[in-house]
Amino acid sequence: MSKATPKAAPEAMPEQTEQSRRTVLKGGMALGGIAATAGMPFWSRLALAQNEELVPFTDVPEGFMAPPVTPGGIHFLDTRNIDTFYTPNDDFYIVQHYNQPVIAEEEYRLRITGMVDNPMEFSLAEIKARPKVEIDAGFECGGNRAGIFQGLIGNARWGGISLGDLLSEAGLQSGGIEIVFYAADTGTETIREVEVEQAFGRSLHFTDAMSLEVMLAYEMNGEPLPLYHGAPLRLLVPGWYGVSNVKWLDHIHVQDRRYMGRFMARDYVTLSRREVGGVERWEERSVTKIRIKSSIIRVTRDDGGHTIMGFVLNDGTPLSSVEVMIDDGPWQQAEIDPESTRYSWKLFTYRWTDASPGEHTIVSRVTDVNGEVQPTADQMPEKPTRWENNEQFPRTVMIA
Known part of the structure; x- marks a missing residue:
């Protein structure tokens, strides 16, 4: 199997009208x-720079690959x-x-x-x-x-x-x-x-x-x-x-x-389990459209500080914001790749300039233009089946 072709320069994106x-x-x-x-350019930030290194997550088991x-x-x-x-x-x-x-x-x-x-x-x-x-x-x-x-x-x-x-x-x-x-x-x-x-x-x-x-x-x-x-x-x-x-x-x-x-x-x-006409009922539904989701996937360190990176996936509904929270601090706006398109994944970064030594918990959330917010684990419906896991995913990382 062959590697993907390099990403081309962005095209002018037409509106979704009655065009062909x-x-x-x-x-x-x-x-x-x-x-x-x-x-x-966001694209140039995805690969590690010469002076940039991965910061280890502490929630990843040793030897995981x-x-x-x-x-x-x-x-x-x-x-x-x-x-x-x-x-x-x-x-x-x-x-x-x-x-x-x-x-x-x-x-x-x-x-x-x-x-x-x-x-x-x-x-x-x-x-x-x-x-x-x-x-x-x-x-x-x-x-x-x-x-x-x-x-x-x-x-x-x-x-x-x-x-x-x-x-x-x-x-x-x-x-x-x-x-x-x-x-x-x-x-x-x-x-x-x-x-x-x-x-x-x-x-x-x-x-x-x-x-x-x-x-x-x-x-x-x-x-x-x-x-x-x-x-x-x-x-x-x-x-x-x-x-x-x-x-x-x-x-x-x-x-x-x-x-x-x-x-x-x-x-x-x-x-x-969900409420149907004022009555709580158990509902079975086929897995179809992607539920709004984000996840932090890596943290890097360079001479100027740290960068948190993640992805967003959803059903194509336009997004309102992607945010990152560190420990119990406020939600902070992340930057999303401007070349992302409606149905692509959306890679995002947050520049972390004041990281203190020690272990930290970091988490992301995404909100769409309809006001739907990625839920926390406690906000997820009672769901014994393993499908459609879109709850917020806290990560732990060690800063030297």
């Missing part, structure tokens, strides 16, 4: 709501080492649920069936011959968590074709409300004591599937989609958790009822 999908997506969809501080990429294995980032806006293809997180099928490009076919006027089938060459769209999009696994220091994340430049354009050509029939995406990876499941072979599958309501940003991606950071990331074609749903971005996609089916496969109805389902 190609024009809007090519621009990446600019981030709104945060002004950047003038000075040194990210696992290597292996067939069938899970891979996550060591977030302390993030130093590029685009995650290299061979370091983007990997989670799979069945096998990792190897599909020859010349044999690949994508079918569209069900409640459409024009059932369709495409070779990969025919897909690549269609108008190309690109977008920056970062996402995390629905099970990302503090125990691996939020390492199930990644951010890439994706290239492919518009899903909405393809569905429009197929002609969605009245009542065709659910778009199901089946993958080529399969496994055996035991359901009510019956063993069945199932393909990985997820679905979108047709209004979500027709969204401007949703694409079928065959490129990742300017390179052909790698095997472990779904080659030769995957679904990309910006602003949604990774499980929604179906890899090894080979079949799209339109139907008139909710799809109830394992990874929609039984797994990747959050069980939580």
Whole structure:
């Protein structure tokens, strides 16, 4: 697998209007709501400078490191080492649920069936011959968590074709409300004591599937989609958790009822308690859009002081602020990368100029333009399931 291409100079970002999908997506969809501080370009600050060094977290166990990429294995980032806006293809997180099928490009076919006027089938060459769209999009696994220091994340430049354009050509029939995406990876499941072979599958309501940003991606950071990331074609749903971005996609089916496969109805389902019409009830819901989240990932020291760095992920809602709190002090405004776009991760920094020797607790929080604030652990709903962990993540660091 190849490394990501260097980040290009920022383009002028068009507004999301009635422009063509190609024009809007090519621009990446600019981030709104945060002004950047003038000075040194943010991009140049990600890699450690010659006189800069990492300050050790005291909450990281000795010997902790990210696992290597292996067939069938899970891979996550060591977030302390993030130093590029685009995650290299061979370091983007990997989670799979069945096998990792190897599909020859010349044999690949994508079918569209069900409640459409024009059932369709495409070779990969025919897909690549269609108008190309690109977008920056970062996402995390629905099970990302503090125990691996939020390492199930990644951010890439994706290239492919518009899903909405393809569905429009197929002609969605009245009542065709659910778009199901089946993958080529399969496994055996035991359901009510019956063993069945199932393909990985997820679905979108047709209004979500027709969204401007949703694409079928065959490129990742300017390179052909790698095997472990779904080659030769995957679904990309910006602003949604990774499980929604179906890899090894080979079949799209339109139907008139909710799809109830394992990874929609039984797994990747959050069980939580919430108030419904004045009554507290237990609710089960599929893991879909990314819940607002930030995390501190590293602290560095240079001749002038310390820099705290972190990331933000959310569903694409513009942000109002990202803040950092040290010990029990006030919340302080952080600076976010001005080249971040609507669906990319947002890397941020806070300049810490008055750090005193000893151990300190640092934490970040993000607020969007609708006033939604990243919750503390105490503010999270009662949630026995392991999905959608977006609570504030305090870190401890030792200053010499």
